[in-house]
Amino acid sequence: MYVSELLSFWKVDRNMKSTCKALLLWVGLGIMTSGAVWEMTPEDLGQYIEKKLRRNDRSLKLNEKIIHESGAKFLANSPLLESITVLKIYKGDIGDEGVRALAQSRYLKNLKELSIENNGVTDVGARYLAESPYLGNLETLNLFNNKIGDAGAKALAESQTLSGLLDLNLNYNEVGDAGTLAILHSSSFKRLVHIGLAYNKLGKEGAQALKDFRLRQKIEEWKATDSLENLEKNYIGDRGVMILLESPYISEIQELNLSNNNLTDEAIVALANSSKVSKLRSLRLAGNYITDRGAEALAKSESLGNLKNLDLNFNYIGDEGAFALAKAEHLSQLEMLRLGQNRIGFEGARALDQSPYLKNLIYPIFGFY
Known part of the structure; x- marks a missing residue:
């Protein structure tokens, strides 16, 4: 209920009415700051944000304050917001037209974080944000739990204004594969580090593209923390190896530990055939699902000529794989x-022992796990 409506029930003179209004506003502010849902007129909103910004002129959070489109327009036209870098509107019922007003506000040009959660925003509102001339400093855009679909996602992906985004949250919307691919392949979103697309309408293609994006981000993190050479027990799978082989970093790695990563022959064949692994001196592949096919690919690889250490313990390699390794002229160094702990029998072990190309081995093939 609005403050003005409450006052209509009071039969008081003008002075008393002013006193009551101040009292009711004070009580209302107390309720609002306690987390209750409160429907606000622009007049109420003006007094509320003035009070809030006196405490912190960089951030304004409107949690469960029902301000409607009219409140969003009031915010958009308020010079008080010129100093803020963070604006959060949660369950404000501002809709697309409220978003439009905010997107066109010159007073919000300093925003770095904009959060519009649970506000009934559709593709139309997403397009308003994408076309804004004032949101060029945004690094975080949170549109959690709205009604944005592929068209809205595409509009965001094509936005030149939003090219500085690092974090985009579209969880709980209606984005499908087309919108997902538009975002992930966007030439504008080169800086994007985190993207939320949980509980949308992704199919197989979109889900795989999102997984690939996250793998690429993990590779960047591992590189930044100097841990890219040791990926043991990260469970990146075959797809992770494919993404790693596409990265610009693999060609400089000399020691690579991919033990216990759920790898199959598909990843091993790709690695063995890659021209980017020629600097590898140590390759650890223990505890995966490598069979004879993977061992044969390693044996025939012309890119692993500098390899000194090859760990294939705890896999599924049999005699055929052992025969191939025994004949691997490229692995003579x-x-x-x-x-150890494969499926190699007596014949395979004998072939390895009698190999003319494995004479430089210092350690036992089937020992020291």
């Missing part, structure tokens, strides 16, 4: 080859 190996000083350590580990094949």
Whole structure:
């Protein structure tokens, strides 16, 4: 209920009415700051934000304050907001037209974080944000739990204004594969680090593209923390190896630990055939699902000529894989080859022992796990 409506029930003179209004506003502010839903007129909103910004002129959070489109327009036209860098409107019922007003506000040009959660925003509102001439400093855009679909996602992806985004939250919307691919392949979103698309309408293609994006981000994180060479037990799977082989970093790596990553022959064949792994001196592949096919690919690889250490313990390699490794002229420089806990029988072991190309081995093939 509005303050003005409450006052209509009071039969008081003008002075008393002013006193009552101040009292009711004070009580209302107390209720609003306690987390209750409160419907606000522009007049109420003006007094509320003035009070809030006296405490912190950089951030304004309107949680469960029902301000409607009219309140959003009031905010958009308020010079008080010129100093803020964070604006959060949660369950404000501002809709697309409220978003339009905010997107066209010159007073919001300093915003770095804009959060419009649970506000009934559709593709139309997303387009208003994308076309804004004033939101060029945004780094975080949170549109959680609205009604944005592929058209809105595409509009955001094509926005030149929003090219500085680092974090985009579209969780709980209606985005499908087309919108997902538009965002992930956007030439504008080169800086994007985090994207939320949980509980949307992604199909197989969109889900795979999102997974690939996150793998690429993980590779960047591992590179930044100097841990890219040791990925043991990160469970990146075959797709993770494919993404790694596409990265600009793989060609400089000399020691690579991919043990216990749920890898199959598909990843091993791709790695063995890659021209980017020629600097590898140590390759650890223990605890995966490598069979004879993967061992044969490693044996035939012309890119692994500098390899000194090859760890294939705890896989599924049999005699055929052992025969291939025994004939691997390209691996003649190996000083350590580990094949413990595989499926190699007597014939395979004998072939390895009699190999003319494995004479430089220092450590036992089937020992020192």
